[in-house]
Amino acid sequence: MVNFKEIMSRPERLTGGHRMCAGCGGTIAVRNVLKALKPEDKAVIANATGCLEVSTFMYPYTAWTDSYIHNAFENAGATLSGVEAAYNVMKRKGKIDDTFKFIAFGGDGGTYDIGFQSLSGAMERNHDMVYVCYDNGAYMNTGIQRSSATPMYADTTTTPAGKVSPGKMQNRKDLAEIIASHHIPYVAQTTFIGNFRDLHEKAEKAIYTKGAAYLNIMAPCPRGWRYPTENIMEMCKLGVETCYWPMFEVIDGKWILNYKPKNKLPIEDFLKPQGRFKHLFKKGNEQLLEQFQKEVDDRWEQLLKFCEE
């Protein structure tokens, strides 16, 4: 069990001075996942291309205090599996004394879409590593293009909302569920709530469970979602309270629901503060909201069944 004050007193493994935007959710996710590492353990980080990669590692500056591998969009999973395999050999031969942990970070573009095959391979081979996706629901780095994690009807630069189309026409992919189907030891979905207990506990379990682990963290992006930077915690809370972003974990195949809202809020509460859904609140678009709500309800019901709630 993690102690909040002790965790927050641990040394920062991601320094300031990186060039992520003010109010970025991505670095909040990274900092807090890294806080779950025991201070005496070392880490090797691999990073799929994305905001996080290009802004935390601008040669010759690095915001990472651990070993860090800058690789391409599609192969963070493969790169880190190789490092983990090499470590095991060196450890066996007595060439390394320290304990190393292996963590890959990717945005939703590098995880749900482009890095999907190498992630799937790394998970299936059950390398002792954690893959963390900070999911902000679009390719924010290159200017807000839709990804398979983008929610339906979101206005992005490749799915612009206007007279012809109401934004992205397709549903978002449920990657946590897909990774759970790899039957790995640990899968969890979380976001930023209160004192981050849920995130810290899940990160600790993911890092210290032997074998492959996957963390899916909703990390709002003020630029892409179009909300004022200071409201990030409110965004996360609404995502959870509307059941858009349920918090759950799958431990050795067993689904566990970590939070069930007492009063499930209507999805409008989550969509309304975001500029990317502004068009849904225009007169005549009521059926789009109904459809969005139905999709959220169906997925929530399915999750309850998985969790036997």
Added chain:
Amino acid sequence: MSSVDFINENISWKDITPAGNVYEGGTANDFRTGDWRISIPEFLADKCKQCLLCTPVCPDSAIPVKDGKREDFDFEHCKGCGICAKVCPFGAIVMKKEEK
């Protein structure tokens, strides 16, 4: 010598590190992002109850914690996003327009 000290826009490719490697960690600490700010947080220590709820929400690792207690902001790196002021239950952080 840190690579930050000799690698800059004017260096020839022949003089950079092989494969663009950086041999030490955390060098971004030397880079100032504090000048991005429009608003600046003010820490009112007398109102602070040391609940630390502001510390995990900072995207810029700009709220140092020592032995379970937060200290004043790291203004070298704080970008003034205002998340910390919003989560503080005691009104111990106020955002102000930054005078430059």
